[in-house]
Amino acid sequence: MKSSRYIGISFFQGNLQLAEVEHGKKPTVLVLGERRTSIDFANASTNLSADHPQLFTFVYELEDLLKESKASSKQISFALPTDPLFINIIPVDATLKGTELSASLQWEVEQYYPDTPLKEFIVDSHPLPWGDKDTKQMFVVAVRRGMVGFFKKVTTELRLQMKLVDIDHFSTEKSLRFNYPEWQNETIALFGVRNARVDASYVLEGELADYRSFVTASESDVPKAITTYLKFLKQKDGMKSPGKILLHGAGVPKKIIPQIQHETNTETISLDALRKLSPSKKIQESFAKESSRFAAAIGLALREA
Numbered sequence: 001m002k003s004s005r006y007i008g009i010s011f012f013q014g015n016l017q018l019a020e021v022e023h024g025k026k027p028t029v030l031v032l033g034e035r036r037t038s039i040d041f042a043n044a045s046t047n048l049s050a051d052h053p054q055l056f057t058f059v060y061e062l063e064d065l066l067k068e069s070k071a072s073s074k075q076i077s078f079a080l081p082t083d084p085l086f087i088n089i090i091p092v093d094a095t096l097k098g099t100e101l102s103a104s105l106q107w108e109v110e111q112y113y114p115d116t117p118l119k120e121f122i123v124d125s126h127p128l129p130w131g132d133k134d135t136k137q138m139f140v141v142a143v144r145r146g147m148v149g150f151f152k153k154v155t156t157e158l159r160l161q162m163k164l165v166d167i168d169h170f171s172t173e174k175s176l177r178f179n180y181p182e183w184q185n186e187t188i189a190l191f192g193v194r195n196a197r198v199d200a201s202y203v204l205e206g207e208l209a210d211y212r213s214f215v216t217a218s219e220s221d222v223p224k225a226i227t228t229y230l231k232f233l234k235q236k237d238g239m240k241s242p243g244k245i246l247l248h249g250a251g252v253p254k255k256i257i258p259q260i261q262h263e264t265n266t267e268t269i270s271l272d273a274l275r276k277l278s279p280s281k282k283i284q285e286s287f288a289k290e291s292s293r294f295a296a297a298i299g300l301a302l303r304e305a
Helices: 055-069 098-112 145-157 168-181 223-235 258-265 286-291 292-301
Strands: 004-012 015-023 029-035 075-080 085-094 121-131 134-145 163-167 187-196 197-204 206-216 246-247 267-270
Touching: 004 168, 004 292, 015 055, 015 292, 029 055, 029 286, 055 145, 075 145, 075 168, 075 292, 085 098, 085 121, 085 206, 098 121, 098 134, 121 145, 121 168, 121 206, 134 145, 145 163, 163 168, 168 187, 168 197, 168 246, 168 292, 187 223, 197 223, 206 223, 206 267, 223 258, 246 258, 246 292, 258 267, 286 292
Parallel strands: 004 075, 075 163, 187 246, 246 267
Antiparallel strands: 004 015, 015 029, 085 134, 121 134, 187 197, 197 206
C-alpha cells in the first residue's frame, strides 16, 4: 500500500504548531515543530484576507517552520482557534430539513452579525444527539471567508495544496478517538485550555454532543470553568456524567490536573496525542512529552479524507 503524508498546523498562544503524519500500515508522526508567529489569529479574524498586509510575513514564518522541521508533504491543513469564530448550539423546528433548515440557521447567524452580509461567512452545521419531538439542537459554526482566503493564498505562495480548514478543539477530537480507542463507548469531557479561554465539549461514544466556552482571567480560573461545565451537564436531561476528563492545549498547567480530579472525583488527564501513534525518533523530546499542545495539529494530520 502506497503511503501518504499530511501536515496539520494549529495556533496556540502566539505560536504555530506543526505535525506531519505518514499514513502507511500504521500512522507515524514524522515531525513535530513549533515557532512564534507575528499574527494574533485569536483576534485578527475580521481583518484577515488574501490581501492582508502581513500575509507574506506569515508565509515566511510558515516556510521557516516547514524547513526547520523538514516536513515534506504537499498537503496541508489549518486548525483555527475558536476565539474569533461563531460557534453556537441553536434549537430549531424538528420538522425543518434541507434548504429550509439551512435558511433558518443562516438567519440565526445574521442576527449575531447584523452589520455584516451573510455572504462573508461560510456556515456549517450538524445535529446533536439530543432534543425532543418538536425541537432539534444544531451545532453551528460560521467562519469568515476572508480568513479562509488568507490561508488559501498562503498555501498557494508556498506551492502546497490546502486540504482542510477546521477548528482546533474539534480537530483534537480526532486525536482523542485515535489515541484512546478503548474509550469509544465512554462519555468524555474534553477541555481546551489557552490564555483567557477554556473550550469545553461533551463527547458521547466518540461523537460531539455539546459545546461551550468560558472566559478565564487567570490559570486559577481553569478548574472553576471545568466544574461549571460539569454542573451544566448534570442539569441537562439525558446527559450522563462524564467518565473521564481530558485536557489539551498549550496552557495546561500540570498542577491543576490533580486539583480538578480531586474536586470533580473524575479521572483527569492531559491528552497524550502520541499514545497510539508511532513517533519518529527525530521528534524533539520536549515536544513528545508535551504532545497535548500538538493534539489539534496531529488530529488534522490524521484525517485522510
